[in-house]
Amino acid sequence: QKEVEQNSGPLSVPEGAIASLNCTYSDRVSQSFFWYRQYSGKSPELIMSIYSNGDKEDGRFTAQLNKASQYVSLLIRDSQPSDSATYLCATTYSSASKIIFGSGTRLSIRP
Amino acid sequence: GAVVSQHPSWVICKSGTSVKIECRSLDFQATTMFWYRQFPKQSLMLMATSNEGSKATYEQGVEKDKFLINHASLTLSTLTVTSAHPEDSSFYICSASSETNYGYTFGSGTRLTVV
Numbered sequence: 769q770k771e772v773e774q775n776s777g778p779l780s781v782p783e784g785a786i787a788s789l790n791c792t793y794s795d796r797v798s799q800s801f802f803w804y805r806q807y808s809g810k811s812p813e814l815i816m817s818i819y820s821n822g823d824k825e826d827g828r829f830t831a832q833l834n835k836a837s838q839y840v841s842l843l844i845r846d847s848q849p850s851d852s853a854t855y856l857c858a859t860t861y862s863s864a865s866k867i868i869f870g871s872g873t874r875l876s877i878r879p
Numbered sequence: 880g881a882v883v884s885q886h887p888s889w890v891i892c893k894s895g896t897s898v899k900i901e902c903r904s905l906d907f908q909a910t911t912m913f914w915y916r917q918f919p920k921q922s923l924m925l926m927a928t929s930n931e932g933s934k935a936t937y938e939q940g941v942e943k944d945k946f947l948i949n950h951a952s953l954t955l956s957t958l959t960v961t962s963a964h965p966e967d968s969s970f971y972i973c974s975a976s977s978e979t980n981y982g983y984t985f986g987s988g989t990r991l992t993v994v
């Protein structure tokens with residue numbers, strides 16, 4: 769079983785709609801969770817980090833964490849064509865620990 | 880915010896030669912640096928973790944004698960691909976973290992092509 773699992777997609781969402789990206793993880797000792805966005809040929813950029821159960825909002829992005837279900841999600845409101853990218857879910861135990869990435873979900877926002 | 884500079888952004892080298900990639904944390908001290916490799920349409924694969932002043936910890940299946948990692952200071956780590964072959968062609972990315980910078984900032988990546 770993979771440590772961090774994501775649906776590879778592609779996920780196609782109309783412009784202006786809400787894009788919902790999901791991720792599950794297997795290691796219960798995971799403490800920190802991250803969502804990265806990666807454009808083709810570029811390195812990942814951090815969008816959101818979340819450490820405690822519940823929702824965390826930042827602009828159009830909302831991260832949701834449920835440690836009991838070992839589930840983390842990312843919602844993108846008012847989706848824009850520029851949001852089209854691969855979104856990587858990641859988890860780690862501490863700042864010195866290696867970060868474990870999911871395989872990524874390809875998101876496509878159609879005009 | 881935290882910035883990690885990675886050079887070169889791309890390099891083409893002949894088979895059998897060695898290539899060095901640098902990763903620098905510009906505005907923070909990186910206690911830990913990570914090196915990843917990414918093949919087309921695949922996710923990031925962690926190659927090794929390095930802590931300043933100590934030997935790198937390599938992931939299973941990564942040849943430590945082929946991929947030499949040096950983390951001599953809190954702001955600089957280097958990856959040297961020795962005796963490169965075409966199958967080493969990939970996108971190499973570093974990231975850095977510290978006790979205060981918890982977001983694992985990534986460098987811009989290095990596209991290596993071995994011909």
